Amino acid sequence: MIIILQNEVSESQLSHVLERVEQLGLKAHLSRGTFRTIIGVIGDEQKISAESLRAIPGVLEVMPVLPPYKLASKDAHPQPSVVNVSGVKIGGGYLAMIAGPCAVEEPERMHNIAKAVRTAGANIFRGGAYKPRTSPYAFQGHGEDGLKLLREVGDAHGMPIVTEVMDPRCVETVERYADMIQIGARNMQNFVLLTEVGRTRKPVLLKRGMSATVEDLLMSAEYILSQGNPDVVLCERGVKGFDKVTRNLYDVASVAVVKGLSHLPIIVDPSHATGKPALIPPCALAGIAVGADGVHIEVHDCPEKALSDGPQALLPHKYAELMVQLKGLAALMGKEISPVPGEKLAATV
Amino acid sequence: MIIILQNEVSESQLSHVLERVEQLGLKAHLSRGTFRTIIGVIGDEQKISAESLRAIPGVLEVMPVLPPYKLASKDAHPQPSVVNVSGVKIGGGYLAMIAGPCAVEEPERMHNIAKAVRTAGANIFRGGAYKPRTSPYAFQGHGEDGLKLLREVGDAHGMPIVTEVMDPRCVETVERYADMIQIGARNMQNFVLLTEVGRTRKPVLLKRGMSATVEDLLMSAEYILSQGNPDVVLCERGVKGFDKVTRNLYDVASVAVVKGLSHLPIIVDPSHATGKPALIPPCALAGIAVGADGVHIEVHDCPEKALSDGPQALLPHKYAELMVQLKGLAALMGKEISPVPGEKLAATV
Amino acid sequence: MIIILQNEVSESQLSHVLERVEQLGLKAHLSRGTFRTIIGVIGDEQKISAESLRAIPGVLEVMPVLPPYKLASKDAHPQPSVVNVSGVKIGGGYLAMIAGPCAVEEPERMHNIAKAVRTAGANIFRGGAYKPRTSPYAFQGHGEDGLKLLREVGDAHGMPIVTEVMDPRCVETVERYADMIQIGARNMQNFVLLTEVGRTRKPVLLKRGMSATVEDLLMSAEYILSQGNPDVVLCERGVKGFDKVTRNLYDVASVAVVKGLSHLPIIVDPSHATGKPALIPPCALAGIAVGADGVHIEVHDCPEKALSDGPQALLPHKYAELMVQLKGLAALMGKEISPVPGEKLAATV
Amino acid sequence: MIIILQNEVSESQLSHVLERVEQLGLKAHLSRGTFRTIIGVIGDEQKISAESLRAIPGVLEVMPVLPPYKLASKDAHPQPSVVNVSGVKIGGGYLAMIAGPCAVEEPERMHNIAKAVRTAGANIFRGGAYKPRTSPYAFQGHGEDGLKLLREVGDAHGMPIVTEVMDPRCVETVERYADMIQIGARNMQNFVLLTEVGRTRKPVLLKRGMSATVEDLLMSAEYILSQGNPDVVLCERGVKGFDKVTRNLYDVASVAVVKGLSHLPIIVDPSHATGKPALIPPCALAGIAVGADGVHIEVHDCPEKALSDGPQALLPHKYAELMVQLKGLAALMGKEISPVPGEKLAATV
Structure with a gap:
């Protein structure tokens, strides 16, 4: 100092x-x-x-001349960490392709979307059972029923599932159903919640807050790690910007910054970063090109009927087109999309 | 639309x-x-x-052509609301002067600070028993023991108390001790917590998030109001900025914006907005000049030994000097510092 | 409206x-x-x-329901424009690889750098003869002597040259020497200068201002176009951000936004966007992946002796390594690095 | 270092x-x-x-451990500078009240506005003869004819005049007519223009750029000072922000920051900072309360017919009401509105 x-x-x-x-x-x-x-x-x-x-x-x-985080730092762990989500690897050359609707929807729709994204190559299925909504009058999610359905759909299509938790009192319930627990951007500095998920034994997907620096993000990861949970995957999803032409400002360089400071895997979420379907494919490619360990995309088969965030959802056939490009780029970068359990590796690439 | x-x-x-x-x-x-x-x-x-x-x-x-909030809007309630914190009025011409240390400290220090700020004219005493800290290795607060002490000190010096809650599981405990419950900037969109404090019958001090628009702030107030708790006081405490010469960017105009859109009282917190003692007095004056309903300031008698946020604390004699100026400005604006229960009105001004 | x-x-x-x-x-x-x-x-x-x-x-x-720019808009010109810089094409599938030192340096160094970047595949050579420096006490550039040398070096190594103009009184001189005229970020809204370069018949490289929206950028292009100069290439070089871990915030999504609104080519400048050599290669790749029509990179063979911006310069061998990756990515995207005049197309790829 | x-x-x-x-x-x-x-x-x-x-x-x-500016720093000149604009003092307890339309308008209107603002207590008259407009198709100002009229109107109503210069080739002309030369926010880092006004002997009003730090602003002042012109008045006019509810983000704390680092006077411009008439009076008061040496406000008697920036202009009677409040606040702060030449001091307050 x-x-x-x-x-x-x-x-x-x-x-x-x-x-x-x-x-x-x-x-x-x-x-x-x-x-x-x-x-x-x-x-x-x-x-x-x-x-x-x-x-x-x-x-x-x-x-200070040293970073304030220890467990998240490369000094503590020089090799890149590989996080295992019920058989799907993230990091160290393996890419996560997380896809699904914003909120858990009705069963038939869930099965249709899951089938479509799995066919396209997605390896983790997502959906929100508890939704952080700006308005108290908006749909807040299906709760535990949503979790059950998500579990059922993930199992039916052979994909591990990730879902968000917002309330420390629900962590135990979410842990029971999910393969990976998501902390949303608005809760990145909800230290009570970070501590609680740090006590589970499930991998955590930690999204960067809208005005969080990379150091803030790594400090929030440190909260989880310091509770004994070593499986944290970071996620860049855009920060607050002054140009309203995009929903947020996609800070793709932060992925390269994290790679220089930490061993933790980091993925990108171009859906929330841009908020516009036309921008998602190019920004997903940019994320893999800059070195991200995966891509998180919201997919819906009828965005106008989506229970949440419809306007930023990608249609299934657009997702499938994008996945073809992402696979080509992954190969060029010497990486591969992690197979799901039971799937043979070579088949994916 | x-x-x-x-x-x-x-x-x-x-x-x-x-x-x-x-x-x-x-x-x-x-x-x-x-x-x-x-x-x-x-x-x-x-x-x-x-x-x-x-x-x-x-x-x-x-x-949309209408604001998405209803209960927080001026349309719903054209007159400015006056929030009563155990006898201290905020809004409608009455100013809150909230002061105290960042974290609850040892008893003797707490009594000394409380005595000093009360003598200077503060009407609500503050102190954190649960502290949101960026680092998991930093002091996290004294918890319920801290609440007890804060209550005791507030009573001894005749001031209602305000303290932060971070965990929905602690709301009941905090409600038992405090006259006013604070939601910190990092939790402004912790909708679970907002809902929980909306169910209490204690006034809530809601701080603006670092990247929240005024509309986001009013939507978070709406969460509390929609649960049946009408007593919300907003607080501008600086947003994220690009110039690191101040800790945050003090958005003083947001006070005037809120006055045009909502009936809710709004105060300013120049301690967090600037992070530097020398900037606190001029920024406190600017807050009252722009129309705020009060000022929230961290005061400590020995900043280098503060358990949290020492570098931005004002010394008691500096606070007393500032209060003299604030009283003069309040009078010029046709407002007055709300007396504490038992105190005669004319005596304050 | x-x-x-x-x-x-x-x-x-x-x-x-x-x-x-x-x-x-x-x-x-x-x-x-x-x-x-x-x-x-x-x-x-x-x-x-x-x-x-x-x-x-x-x-x-x-x-308003229409964009305020006309000539820059896709409505006016639905096909992507291809700008020709003395034989090097930018846009419509052709990529510009602009490289060179920040400031024009001494002759031997200039030849060395030019040779290195040309060998690696760069097709336009850059160097500043007039430098916008934050400090009046910093090196301000070699002026017309610098222009002469830049011209000589470009010719010797078979590359067109681009250089910045800051003063409307120097536009005529710069036009005499350069193949392409650069408007720097700080002058993006220097409307006098935009008008002046709009009157030349040289292509213009227009860098985005640090707090300019995409619409502001297109309006500045409109100034040039409306003077009769149709050859404008935009450049994303990072906007002002709150996280000082990078020099600026690289807004890679803006490239995709521009592609949806305008026919003008747009390139990226990861040197200024990040300010750190280690971040330049991944961010250059992200730029091509998102759809940019080229990459602008500062290269110096001895950064510690650079007359300007040394710390963000890439070493020639690092640039060569990056170019190998960029060529691979360009091929994957169905694009090619534009050959320099006299060079056969197939040879580049 | x-x-x-x-x-x-x-x-x-x-x-x-x-x-x-x-x-x-x-x-x-x-x-x-x-x-x-x-x-x-x-x-x-x-x-x-x-x-x-x-x-x-x-x-x-x-x-670095020292600031990069010298002449602008308090170390070089510990006492606050007082800038004299043809008899009107700015700084050291004297306040500038600059008012007038955005652009120079037709003669009758100019006289009406000048009379109104002078009667209300303004001491410097403003109006743009050269206008920096985002669109090449918008009104660009009356040029030298505008300067002549502004001079005539200023003289007729006994106020010195300030007007913006955008082109280094026009500095000599502007210097001939104006008492004070304005550098607009978009030109704050137009180093060519700064150097040119630094060579005049007229006071300069230097507005802060939309993404300039306080250090950047002081470095731009240093450009002017280092050319031998000691008379620089800074102006805070809002920085780029993420909340579009105001045109810019009014950084009132920057005034207090400048007071700690520099001897130069600094005024505020709530017209550009907020862009909304209803916010101008409270933000003007906040500016004086925080310690600014004056207020710059756009006033127009028929905003819907203004040649530029009508929606943010204050009506003359609103300006007069505000000036009553500003005078009261100035007195409370121990300051006074600088009299115009020929006017007796006591009369103003």
């Missing part, structure tokens, strides 16, 4: 800063410059917070 | 759109322009969602 | 609005809804400005 | 970094931490650029 002192710092303030650093069990290395005095703090900076040092009178700025 | 059709819309697509509008119980008013065809939808648009219309083939855009 | 009236609009205000619309030579189509009255304006809305209608008392909002 | 080395830096890389620092005439102070090695660079860091150090292999980050 580096402490930069104010120009007009007095000798007694300086002594006080040095004293505080030593009280915290660290060593201070003083360096008086022409214009500024700085202190290099030597020792394990992760034991203390920059915050308490920043509040000492005479201190201008405190700059 | 206005539906704008795509340039190349076919007659059969157009018929389908008109049919769907009528199925939804609304009337369609067609208007064929030189370049575009538009449909005015007549009827109660709040009964349907723009979303499902937007997903119909041939539709380019759907523009 | 759609005019939405305020709830409380009076009959005399309504008459006044209708009168104004007719004075402007348009027809008004009134539609009284349950809660709002709207007016559909029929006629050529591009003849009038939404602005003057918005200022009429009683008007709540005016929504 | 502080250089942070990469974890895996080799001894030869380290030697190379130390060598480079010494070649640049500075001293290196090495500090080996437990996890990182850092180098404190001692000497005048403003002589070198962080950029060239950042490009050296083995360097992770370079952190």
Whole structure:
């Protein structure tokens, strides 16, 4: 950690800063410059917070030199992690192709969509039983009945399932039905919920918050990891932007940033990032090209009747066309779409 | 609601759109322009969602003309609401002056800070017993013991208390101790939590999320109001910005925007908005000048030993100086700092 | 255009609005809804400005339904434009690979870099003779001497050249030397300069401003096109973001948005978008995958001695490695890197 | 300056970094931490650029500890500057009240508006003769004829005038007519134009760019100051935001930030910041409350016939009402609206 002192710092303030650093069990290395005095703090900076040092009178700025996350960092785990979702691998060259409707719909529709995306090559099926809706008057999801149906449909079509949890009191129920638990963007810093899913033994799909930095995202992953659950897959789904031509601002570079800092797999969600069906295929390709470990796409066979987020859903035949392109790109990148359990590897590629 | 059709819309697509509008119980008013065809939808648009219309083939855009919130809107309640927090009024000319440490600290410190802010004119005491921390390794708050102490200190110094709740399972406990329940910025769209505090009978302080629009904020208030709790006070605390010279970007104009759209009181939090003690007093004054119904400020007598957010805390004597200015400004604006129960009105001003 | 009236609009205000619309030579189509009255304006809305209608008392909002640009729009020119830069084609399946140092450097270095990037497959050489620098004390470029050298180096290695102009008084000089004229991000809304380059007969590389929407970018292109210069190539180079882990926020989806709205070619600049060498290759690949018509990259053989922007320059061998991947991806997308004049097409791919 | 080395830096890389620092005439102070090695660079860091150090292999980050501007900084000039615009003082307790239409209009209207704002207490008259318009098809201003009229109207009503310049070739003409030259937000980083106005002897009103940090703004001021023109007044006019409920995001805290870093006066422009007449008065008050040295407001007597930006203009009687409030607030803050030449001081307040 580096402490930069104010120009007009007095000798007694300086002594006080040095004293505080030593009280915290660290060593201070003083360096008086022409214009500024700085202190290099030597020792394990992760034991203390920059915050308490920043509040000492005479201190201008405190700059940590290590990332504040440990378990999520590449230092702790130099090899890329591979997360196993009931037999489907994510990371280390294996791609997740997660697809399905936004919300769990009626049974026939669910089976139709599942069949279509599985045929196209999807390897994990999605659907929301609990929906975070901006309006209290909008459809809020089918709850546990939705979970049962999702499980049944996933099993029928041979795909593991992922679904969102919003309430810490529902984590146990969701864990019972799902192969992977999703934390949505609005809950990325719901630390109570992160702690709760960290106590399960199911892989977690953690979506980036709309105004979260990459560091914030990795800190939220750290919450889960620090509870003993090592299976976290990150997801870039667009951040808040000023141009309303897209729903969010798809931060594709964040995937490459994460690859440099962390061992955790990261996928992209061009459905939420763009909010427009025409933009989803090119943005999905961009995600794989930049190095993502998979793509999450909302697919619906009749968007105008969708219970949620219809306008951004891709039609099944458009999804199938996109999957052909994604497979070609995956091969070019030396990666492959992870087979589902029972499926032979070579068959997918 | 206005539906704008795509340039190349076919007659059969157009018929389908008109049919769907009528199925939804609304009337369609067609208007064929030189370049575009538009449909005015007549009827109660709040009964349907723009979303499902937007997903119909041939539709380019759907523009709602009414706000999606009802109970929070001025249409529903043209007069400004006055929220009563155990005798302290907020809104309608009465200002809340909320002050206290970020986290609940040790008893002696709590009493000292409470005494100082009360003497300066604060009318509600704050302190966090449950703290949302970015790092799982940081201090997370004292929990119920913290609530007890906060209650005791508030009572000793004659101020109602406000404290944050993060976990829906803790709402009942917090309700037992606090006069006002705070929903933090990171939980502004934690709809489960909003629903839960909407079921209590305690006033709620709802902080704006870091990337929430004013409409998002009012929709979150709507969640609480729609559960039957009419006592919501909004709080502008800065949104995410690109200039790291301040912690957040203080959106002071949002206060004036809210005043035009809603009857709910709104206060400002310059501590979180700026993150720097030197900027808090001028930004607090700006908040009252723009029309806010109060100011929320973190005060600590020894910021370097604060359990949380020390660097942005104001020292008690700085707070007292600021309060003198705030009282002068309030008088100029024809408002007054709400007295605490038992205190005579004229004495405050 | 759609005019939405305020709830409380009076009959005399309504008459006044209708009168104004007719004075402007348009027809008004009134539609009284349950809660709002709207007016559909029929006629050529591009003849009038939404602005003057918005200022009429009683008007709540005016929504244009056509884009404000004409020449840049797909309606005016449904086929993708192909811009020819002294023999190198951009658009319609041909990719530009623009490379070179940020600033024009000393002759030997310029020849070395040019040779390296040409060997790797670059087809346009870049270098700044006039540099927009945030600091008045930083190196501002070699001026006309720089232009001469750039011309000489481009000719020696068989590549057309592109260079930035900042001053309307220098446009004539730059036009004399360059094959393509660049307008930098900071000058995207320097309308005087746009008008001036619109009067030249050289293709223009127009970079997106840091806070420009896609519509703003297309309006700036319209300035150039409306002066009679049809050869505009757009460039996405990152917008201002809140996460300082990258220099800017690479808005890769904007490429797909532009493809839906305009016939103009658009390339990407991952050097400025990310500011970090390690992120440039994956982000360049993402750009081609999303559909861009080329990639602009800064290359330097000794970044620590670069006269400008050293830290974000790619080393020549890294550029060569990237070009191998870009060629593979281009082939997969059914595109090819445009040959330089004299070079046979098949040889590039 | 502080250089942070990469974890895996080799001894030869380290030697190379130390060598480079010494070649640049500075001293290196090495500090080996437990996890990182850092180098404190001692000497005048403003002589070198962080950029060239950042490009050296083995360097992770370079952190300047001094601001990159000198003449604009408080270190160079600890007392607040007072800028004199033909007798009207700005800064040091004197407030500028700049008002007038967006564009120069027809003579009768100009006289009416000038009379109204002068009567209300405005001390500088504004109007654009050259207008930066997003669309090439919109009204671009009356040019030199507009300047003549503005001069005449200013003289007739006893107010100095300010007007925008966009083209370096027009600076001489504008200088001949105007008392103060405005650089608009879109030209804040038009370094050619900044240099040109820096060579005049007229005060400059420099508006903050839509995505400029406070440091960027001060660097642009430095361009002007470094040419020998000491009279720069900054202007906060809103930055790009994600909530379209206001035209821009009014960054009122930036005024307080500037006051801490620089001696230059800074005013606010709530017209452009908010774009909505109803928000202008509260935001003007917030600007003075936060410490601004004046307010810039667009006033028009018939907004629907304004040649530019009608919807955001304030009506003269609304301006007069606001000025009463602003005078009261100024007095409370211990400031006064600067009298115009010939006017007695006491009369204003």
